[in-house]
Amino acid sequence: MFKKVLIANRGEIAVRVMRTCKALGIHTIGVYSEADADAPHVKMADEAHLIGSARVAESYLNIDKILEVAKGTKADAIHPGYGLLSENAEFARRCEEAGLTFIGPSPAVISKMGSKIESRKAMEEAGVPVVPGITYPLADAEEAVEVADRIGYPVMLKASAGGGGIGMQVVKSGDEIRKAFAGNQKRATDFFGDGAMYVEKYVESPRHIEIQILADGFGNTVYLWERECSIQRRHQKVVEEAPSSFITEITRKKMGEAAVKAAKSIGYKNAGTIEFLVDEQQNFYFLEMNTRLQVEHPVTEEITGLDLVEKQLKIAAGEALTFSQEEVKRDGHAIEVRVYAEDPKTFFPSPGKITKLVLPDGEGVRHELAIHGQSVVTPFYDPMIAKLVVKGSNREEAIERLQAALADYQIEGIKTNIPMLQEVISHPAFRSGDTTTNFVEKYLKPLKKANK
Template sequence: MFKKVLIANRGEIACRIIRACHAMNIRAVAIYSEADANALHVQLADEAFLVGPSAVSQSYLQGAKIVEIAKSCNADAVHPGYGLLSENADFAELCQRAGLVFIGPKPAAIARMGSKVQARQVAIAAGVPVVPGSQGAVQDEEQAVQLASEMGYPVMLKASAGGGGIGMVVAHNEADLRSSFASSSKRVLSYFGDGTMYLEKFIERPRHVEIQVLADEHGNAIHLGERECSIQRRHQKIVEESPSTAVTPELREQMGRAALALVRELQYTGVGTVEFLLDTSGKFYFLEMNTRLQVEHPVTEEVMGVDLVQWQLRVAMGQALDAEVMERRQTGHAIECRICAEDPERFFPSPGTITELQLPEGPSVRNEIGVRQGDAITPYYDPMFAKLITYGKDREEARQAMLVALRQYHVAGIKTNLPLLQRVLENEAFAAGDTHTSFLHEQFGL
């Protein structure tokens, strides 16, 4: 049993993990940068320690310093949340070497899924469908052109070490591919320290559907249904829901089996998400695996009645999945909207002080938030500061609850994406469940 867990993160996810720790009678330790000295997660924690200056590279990405703090305060384990160091195999290994439990999978699994090329190879070995593409890294521009001509345009040029859509380029012809290859490789090298690129056939108007998995160290592994995350801007999700309107019980079973085949191939433990592209014919293809808690985990929690963060903690403590969680089935529908501090017209970050904050309330409403009225949104970190989740007995009830909640959500002092979220939920195509990754571009020209 853990007595104390250090949370190597900030904002709303740090607050979420603190609540889970307290529910299990575990003391929660926060870290904070100079900019976050008065942050909500610092106030909620039992202990808090300064980790460095405001810049994320000098604070929340300082793995060795974080481990040093965890050891000094006698923490048993480190929870990385999402983003930051959550998918950093070196950090996971650093924790283990220091005698700390890393609340997540083994470093080897993180490393294999962290490379898009390796992840694709693991999926193939597990018998999981993959998008037609290069068998490994593309060595140079000429090889990329040759492969593209063989598989047919359009193709997607992707970065092996990429994330958040960085380095992803669609090429509709040879000229597009040649003009993009060098610049994309250079860009991802500067972001991730690895300029390796690979090529896939571009699937037009797919849905982004992901399967939540949970596995323990005793050989038990389950999937907890799907989430649809097709409403994206520049490959960044903004609205997520569960279940997907496109997934039948039969398709859910097929996708779940594929996800669990990958879990077994990796000998994976803990919480993870296997992401797929679903084409218009109902065929699905492996996209990637996120070896951590997802931003959108609350929608699964709502429809499954499972606390995923508490299960992360239990699995990390060596507990086995019990019959109750293994027999869970989806009930109802849940939708999540990401609330971001950004100009809704130009999509620029909108730092500043929150002078007024009024959150929607009600039995079907759940707020996940990392700020209070009077707090400052700084330019140092991701602009998402909150998530709004609604639940209903069916999708329309959840959608209507979300529309009411969005209209009640009031933030002053900064600009937010609330107007865009309202437009999405009001949209006729969204109401009909006709969603895909090009939705915002086709419906709103974004």
């Protein structure tokens, strides 16, 4: 096992990784920007090092500086967390060249699955169902119209290197494509340095269901059931649960086996997630693969009893999985909500100083956070400030515990999305399991009106 691990991240995920490292007796090395000098992850680390200014490009995305710290502290490995450099193939390659273990898959795999076009090709070749569409970059808007006319409207115009809804738009006609193409291409170029665009059939009212997998270096790959992440705003998840209340055991098994097939076909190693779109008839289609730990990994941990960060560390250290697919348990129901520093009506960020923080307590309640009662939420980073996770013996009990916990949550000094989360989980549609990706637009009409 590693002696020293540098966590190349910030916020709650840095704290989360450090917690497991400490449990395994691993010395933790934190990094921080000037804006995060007093952040909890800095205080929790066994040692922490300043890597730059508040601007993310000059700190948490500064590969040279992070590797300089790793070398100076004699780190054995780097855990990238999620976001930031976690799916950056160049960073993974530079780690390897520096003699550091990158806790994740190989640079080649990250590169292949980081391109939505290349990943579609790989999945088609592996026999994994994909949404009808193309596997090559479009030359221009007119070619996009030709393809869309062929596969049928509506279609999803997508940036190949995109994520978080950037460069993505549903279009219902050729005229809409012509209006949308240039703007989305420019946003993709600005955010990802890659303006390649493609189109695929838009699956209406789908479920967003993903399969967590683990793969070691000895050919063993298992799936750890599914997470339903359909409730989203601006194509970003806000509520995640495991297991899904929608799919049958037959579909669950088919999706898990498809995820394992996908991972094995590309030589995947470490923790990863295969995301699927699932239609009303439970047909499922590959959406993308996340080659890292997911924000919503705690709900999988709650129903399986596994520590996914521990598994990541052990696999990266050369250890084999110690259990088979048949031994993966599924116990109870877990739900996670993401608490954002944002206006609950407009979804705009709400930075500022937290003047009061009271966390709910109770059976089955878990917190993942990196804030305290005097934390300053800066405008420089993602506004997610905490994750509230609850577990119950079944979905109904989990919802009841989540409602009680949200009612007891107190954050003052900034606005949060807690009112929106309360409205979601108290809605009859959510209670009945009607959790498609258009839930917010369909059911939260006051929010929809305010967001225009």
